[in-house]
Amino acid sequence: MAGARLPDDHTRPPDEPSMLETTASGDPAVAPRAAVLATPEPGDNLGPYVVEATLGQGAMGVVYKAADDRGQKVAVKLLHRWHTDPETGEDDWLRHEAGTLARLSHPNVVAVLGVGTFDDRPFLAMELVDGETLATWMKQPRPWRDIVPIIRDAARGLAAVHTAGMIHGDFKPDNLMVGRDGRARVMDFGLARSTFGADATAAPTVEVERGGVSRHRFVGTPAYMAPEQLAGRRAEARSDQFACSVTLYEALYGERPFPGQTATELAYNVMRGFRRPRPRTTDVPAWLHQIVHRGLALVGAARWPSMAAYADALERGMQEHADDDA
Structure with missing residues (x-):
């Protein structure tokens, strides 16, 4: 079934515990994955960036604090493997759109500095905001x-x-x-x-x-x-x-x-x-x-x-x- 269909009456559909739920913060509660992922540690390289610490994790990926070869601090978001599929061209899409964002300069948008891959997963390097x-x-x-x-x-x-x-x-x-x-x-x-x-x-x-x-x-x-x-x-x-x-x-x-x-x-x-x-x-x-x-x-x-x-x-x-x- 494509899209959404609501019943003709005004009876709210019953909740189904097995379905996707939201956490208190509104993020989707995703099911555990069996795939084993390589986890960058402090000192590891994500492309030209050296990982210093983990800043946070969400449904889409993990964000690391890192530094480039000049010592500039950046935030690097590494996407989870299940959000990428090379066969569908998502990796190509990410690189294309990252290029578009990198050309976007606005005081109210975090600057995107580059894109790369780690363990077959794409990452975005962004301005680290204090x-x-x-x-x-x-x-x-x-x-x-x-x-x-x-x-x-x-x-x-x-x-x-x-x-x-x-x-x-x-x-x-x-x-x-x-x-x-x-x-x-x-x-x-x-x-x-x-x-x-x-x-x-x-x-x-x-x-x-x-x-x-x-x-x-x-x-x-x-x-x-x-x-x-x-x-x-x-x-x-x-x-x-x-x-x-x-x-x-x-x-x-x-x-x-x-x-x-x-x-x-x-x-x-x-x-x-x-x-x-x-x-x-x-x-x-x-x-x-x-x-x-x-x-x-x-x-x-x-x-x-x-x-x-x-x-x-x-x-x-x-x-x-x-x-x-x-």
Whole structure:
């Protein structure tokens, strides 16, 4: 079955424990793999980079702190083997898109420095940002005046990615760095796809039916995926906007807009547009909530026309309400 099909009635499909679930952070809980992978250790080489330490691990791969031959510190993301398939041309795609990203220079996008392979797995070398992810940054309650400039920067970064002819496809708090200089940078393009070329029509195969959600080749993080992605259609620029709006909502209110403990429940609520009620005890102004509300529209055409327009709306709102007490 291609794409998603929902029942004609309004009965939510029952959860199936054997199906893909989401963790507390919204990342997919992938099944253990039997494949034995070579693990780089400090002192090992990843292409021209020497590994110094492990920075983190996610569903797509492991990120290492490394240094080049000049001593410059970089972040190197090594993809898991099961996310690569030379027979389908994914390795060629990664090199092609890495080249596109390497030519993209924007203050709100982490610079991609190069691409290579280790143990038949591709890796991306990126700028190492002195800071923390938005996921870590927003663990402490923050006033909306501090949050909005961060998301505005993220929107500008995503707009630059779109202008370069690409879609991020997996924007979320873990994929936005908040630098100690106060500047936000979009990162982690492991799922980015060109908006042109042979793979422009490729779609994630996530099926929603009465029995739950079946996983074939999961692309994206369920908690931040737009309805069209969950429906099996390819991500587009306004899919990134939806993910950005989920992120902004979460930063403002301390919870995501759509409830769901499993991918089944979450997908159903997102595709039906069933959101949580807006928290009553909040100082988030109405104009800001309306920006988020529009970005979360069920249909892409009802969202903001572009990420640039989204960023402009946030900037304009901050300027027009700079003297407000709320």
